[in-house]
Amino acid sequence: MADKVLMKGNEAIAEAALRAGCRLYFAYPITPQSELIEYMSKMMPKVGGTFVQSESEIAAINMVYGASGCGKRVMTSSSSPGISLKQEGISYISGASLPAVVVNVVRGGPGLGDIQPAQGDYYQATRGGGHGDYRNIVLAPSTVQEFADMAPLAFDLADKYRIVVLILSDGLIGQMMEPVEFQPAKTEEEIEKLGKQHESWCMHPNEDEPNHHHHIINSLELDPNVLSDLVLNLEKKYIEIEKTEIRFEEYNISPDNEILCVAYGTAARITKSAIEELKKEGKSIGLIRPITLWPFPTEAIKQAFNQNVKKILTLELNLGQMIDDVRLAIEGKVPVDFIGRVGGLVFSPEEVKTKIEEIL
Amino acid sequence: MEIIATRPKSLTKAQFTYCPGCTHGISHRLIAEAMDELGMRNKTMGVCPVGCSVLAYNFFDCDMAEAAHGRAPALATGMKRARPDMHVFTYQGDGDLLAIGTAEIVHAANRGEHFSVFFVNNAIYGMTGGQMAPTTLPGMKTTTSPYGRDEKDIGYPIRACELLATLEAPYYIERVSLLSPQHVIKAKKAVYKALKFNKEERGFTFIEFVSTCPTNWGFEPMKAFEWAKENMLPFFKLGVFKDKSIEEEGK
Amino acid sequence: MARMTVDPFYCKGCGLCIEACPKKIIRLSDKFNEKGYHYAECFDQESCIACKLCYTFCPDVAITVEK
DSSP: OOSEEEEEHHHHHHHHHHHTTOOEEEEOOOTTSHHHHHHHHHHGGGGTOEEEEOSSHHHHHHHHHHHHTTTOOEEEEEOHHHHHHTHHHHHHHHHTTOOEEEEEEEBSOSTTOOSSBOOTTHHHHHHTSSSSSOOOEEEOOSSHHHHHHHHHHHHHHHHHHTOEEEEEEEHHHHHOEEEEEOOOOOOHHHHHHHHHTTTTTSOOOOOOTTSOOOOEEOOOOOSHHHHHHHHHHHHHHHHHHHHHOOOEEEESOOTTOSEEEEOOHHHHHHHHHHHHHHHHTTOOEEEEEESEEESOOHHHHHHHHHSSOOEEEEEESSSSSHHHHHHHHTTTSSOEEEEEOOTTOOOOHHHHHHHHHHHO | OOEEEOOOTTBOSOOOOSOTTOTHHHHHHHHHHHHHHTTOGGGEEEEEOSSGGGGGGGTBSSEEEEOOTTOHHHHHHHHHHHOTTSEEEEEEEHHIIIIITHHHHHHHHHTTOSSEEEEEEOSSBTTTTSBOOTTOOTTOOBTTBTTOOOHHHHOOOOOHHHHHHTSSSOOEEEEEEOSSHHHHHHHHHHHHHHHHHHHTTOOOEEEEEEOOOHHHHTOOHHHHHHHHHHHHHHHSOOEEEEEHHHHHHHO | OOEEEEOTTTOOOOOHHHHHOTTOOEEEEEEEOTTSOEEEEESOGGGOOOOOHHHHHOTTOOEEEEO
16 A cells, blocks of 8 residues: 555554554444444455454454453444443453453434534543443544554553553544555564463463463452452553553643643644634634543643633533543633534534634 | 273363252363363363353363353454464353343354354353243243243243254254253263364354253252253253254265 | 272262262262262272263262272
8 A cells, every 4th residue: 555545534543453463353333433344344354364243332342352362453443322332341351451442433422313523422431431440541533644543552552551442533533534644564473473472361372281371361350359459450550551651732832822722533623723713813822632531631731721821621522521621630720611512513613713712 | 990080181170169969060071071082172262151150260271261241152253263273162051142142142153153152051040049041931930030930921931052053154053951961971972072063163063051050940959850851851852953064974 | 890989179969979870889978078068979889880970970070980
């Protein structure tokens, strides 16, 4: 494939996953994500990988659990309702400390909702939509290029921390075409090596005694003391991730910012356009764009807010979910203004500009 | 003197957590024996369900994965697809396979996934204390059918072998019984056959064990066998429901 | 000559081997194992014909048969 191509987000993430050495993909069709599963069905056989269209999103996440239990790079994808079905599986994968990559191309909700882009799954993604104490790393792309770049990053983070990495995109980024460049594909040797990195715990061919192993991939632990230790170990991992894996973009941040905006994904793209318009009118508006929604860039917001910025505005395509984390970041020092659209509607740059002017 | 029967190597040294006289231990041993005889122990991995055998990962001495309730066939699909060079089996109860896991077992069978399913049918939910299962017989009292299962209200027991035998892809489906030593000897042949086909990558194999649950049926172990012979065997007919190896030999 | 031995560690005194044995030479011992079960024992090893039916029907794989 040529290095720079025009591609839909859903196809770009799939291509990037294949290049990152993912050879197993299980999923169920759902708009606005079907191009991803279609691409995998076409391309996986070409790289000698495995594609299975499962009978449900529940089956798909459990196929991921099985394949991940064998130490392999494995991925699934869906859109909001399908991701809700996967929550139990994601909790089990987290409890069993398995690496996995899950892509959510978010659509309007709740319920069957619609197929327009939205951000109503923020709580589910960042608080963990399943049961028990666990976290997922959540990455939020705002361009097709960034969406593609998140595949190798997600697999590396998943393998490094044995955690579920959730890529939270949306229908717009998934179905929009933009130019994208890919990193070189992993060689068969590299993939072979990847397959070996987890052999201290994963299921793999065995030997007779004295080299016999008995690896158990499991999240059941009936003894509360042992389960408590297990969960406290998960916590250590999460604290480590919160220290070292936060990613965000500072856009037009400067000491003379009058307002600090916080927005991610599609909402951030639109905010940037409004910021550019206001810049022409001599107004300085800054934007912190979280790229990891968990771990959340709390410090970055705190610092960007503490210069002489008086107002802070959160912009989301939901009723206001990330706004909670922004309030936490500034410890409630000032009220946080908000502009949101729901039901799959998307505010325009003009609407954002007007809103900013109102609170200036 | 020479040992002619003892604990198979494919079982760990752990005590089973099953009730006295429960046939789970017998089906475990049959699988482990066949794994030993076929030399599969070091190339096999298994999936245990949620149910009385939820701790089976402590009993089979090969790599094991614990599945969410009903999802073992999906895990096994992922495992076999990830390691086609290894052999995979699932071990499931009637609630796991025929209630919450119905979609998973039907579609794994329909895809002809290359693994073996060992299905324990004891017509009740054991681990959670005796509730009604999809295979609970009409009129049978359980903690959630206290007046006896009313088939006019909630239907009849499901016959898993017959259900799956309507699908094209499965290679070998047989229902056996553990209700007497003689039945167990016959059951062993079926288990061996299933794992042999598994090892030879012939396709999806499925063995159903008509089993007992003395504790939740409220019987002494031996009485449980009598009750099952009288009540379960008429409804759950023993025999082979699909065996493509016969057709292949015929060609 | 044949011998049937029961490992008390595994036996739960369920009695299935007693029923399975065609020679009726198995009984529950009056001794207990660590879990408080009367474990099974063969009380007439000479009559044992090593048919392995006790082993076949034992749900806890507690029995070893030698010949």
